[in-house]
Amino acid sequence: MSDDRPGRPRRADYVAWRTATTRWSDDDVYGHLNNARYFDLIDTAVNAHLHDAVGSDIRTLPAIGVVAEVSCRYFAEMGYPHDIELGLVVDKVGRTSVIYRVGLFQGSGTDGELARAEGRFVHVYVDNTGAGPRSSTPIPDVVRDAVLPLLREPASGAS
Template identity: 60%
Template sequence: MSTPDRKTPTRADYVHWRTITTRWRDDDAYGHLNNATYYEYFDTAVNAYLFETTGVNVRKLPKIGIVAETSCRYLREIGFPEPVEAGLVVDKVGSSSVIYRIGLFQGPGEEAAAEGRFVHVYVDNTEHSRSGARGNEARRPVTPMPEEIREAVMPLWRQN
């Protein structure tokens, strides 16, 4: 089965920017950024944006975003010691979820070195949910998502 050709994302595809300092330990034995580190950068780009934009500790909201899905398209190698610029855009805002795209750039070029997809689903953040409940009592999606979050992500949403 062949994959349809997708255009390489460029800087123009993103709305918000964050510079991430690479660390020696981020590179793997092959001398480029370890694949797991890309996901750390995605998580940092999204959650730092939410903390800064809302002005609250998003971990303590009554409803919290948990990662329900994530993926990465690797387009070219990046690694230590140059910083990485993470571009952030929102593809969809639902009643209980947000779908982000994060582009990672290193150096002066316009094309992304990688692009991630990151889906937050908002769930109840009560003590009962954290007590190890399973099944219907575990952290289930809730609506609506916190208003602070909705207000923060709306400027990132590029509605088509």
């Protein structure tokens, strides 16, 4: 039986970076970062990048990205009190959707070169004008311009 899952991502697989500070309350009773916190970090990395790149409140655009899919692969534990570096890359920009990968890194040296987790995050753009149901709609040009520089083929075979 062959294993066709992508390997553990490396720092070189990502284009843009953010840092998140961990908090005492982020750890669960098992002494490591609670799984719900990973999804919060993934969502924040994507939306903070969009906010900064667009230069305005993305919630007020005529089309907004809603989460259609989110998942996380775990490779090694993380937790308080160490900062987490979040790498961001785009795998695909479609007509109405964007597929992101977010790598979560903690540590330095050789240990810090490999992701401790990686999230997949899919935004589908929907109408935000209030003119009817929130049906899918083309990605706004300002958002497309913000995500195209993040588009990149994986360096280590991660997808």
